[in-house]
Amino acid sequence: MNxxxxxxxxxxxxxxxxxxxxxSPKNAKETAAKPAAITSAEKIRAAAPIKNFRLPxxxxxxxxxxxxxxxxxxxxxxxxxxxxxxxLTLFTRTAEEQIDxxxxxxxxxxxxxxxxxxxxxxxxxxxxxxxVTGASWTYDHKAQKLTITRDAHIILRAPIxxxxx
Numbered sequence: 733m734n735x736x737x738x739x740x741x742x743x744x745x746x747x748x749x750x751x752x753x754x755x756s757p758k759n760a761k762e763t764a765a766k767p768a769a770i771t772s773a774e775k776i777r778a779a780a781p782i783k784n785f786r787l788p789x790x791x792x793x794x795x796x797x798x799x800x801x802x803x804x805x806x807x808x809x810x811x812x813x814x815x816x817x818x819x820l821t822l823f824t825r826t827a828e829e830q831i832d833x834x835x836x837x838x839x840x841x842x843x844x845x846x847x848x849x850x851x852x853x854x855x856x857x858x859x860x861x862x863x864v865t866g867a868s869w870t871y872d873h874k875a876q877k878l879t880i881t882r883d884a885h886i887i888l889r890a891p892i893x894x895x896x897x
Contacts, residue, residue, distance in 0.1 A: 781806050785815065787844070796823040798873060800842055800849075813842045820849060820871070833859045835871060835878075847873035855880075863887040 785805035789797040803817030820835040820842075836858075840851035850870040857864040857871075857878060864887075866880030 785813075787813070787842075789847075791825050795825050795827060796829045797825055798822050811843060811845055813844065815840055815842060818842075818849070818851075822873075833857055837869075849873075854883075861888065861890045863889075 782805040783803070785800075785802040787800040789799070791797050799821045800813075800815070801819045801821070802813075802815035804815065806814045808814060816839050818835075818837045818840045821831055822833040822835070824830045824832045834857070835849070835855060837849075837851045837855040838853050840849050840853075840855075842849045848870065852868050854865065854867050855869045864878065864880070864885070866882060866884040868882040869878065869880045871878050
């Protein structure tokens with residue numbers, strides 16, 4: 733089944749959990765409230781593009797939450813990471829550490845504090861039950877929401893029953 737529309741909002745619901753915080757001796761109380769992805773990203777500094785960039789995040793229990801990978805990353809500000817050849821792997825957040833979905837795009841901007849990725853070019857999200865493609869997109873990891881505003885296509889690989897008669 734293919735669906736096409738000018739604006740599409742697809743919401744994926746996963747089990748919710750917080751991300752582990754990295755305490756800092758400087759201001760442990762303030763840092764304890766920050767997710768690990770934020771504190772890790774704020775520590776990254778680079779004068780040149782970073783090749784084979786990796787930014788893993790984990791739940792409080794220590795399970796994988798997601799892994800941001802990129803062939804190249806540029807950090808224009810501490811709160812933004814511009815990536816090329818992006819692959820965002822979303823995990824089930826359980827001890828089995830199974831992959832729940834993969835989102836890939838040729839380029840994107842990632843905002844660690846808000847856990848939001850967005851891009852103007854094409855993207856592809858793969859799950860066992862569906863494939864979503866489109867352009868001009870935003871993925872909000874905290875809300876588990878993918879918004880596509882151009883060239884949206886969805887392929888469902890699940891039985892839909894007697895919906896069409």
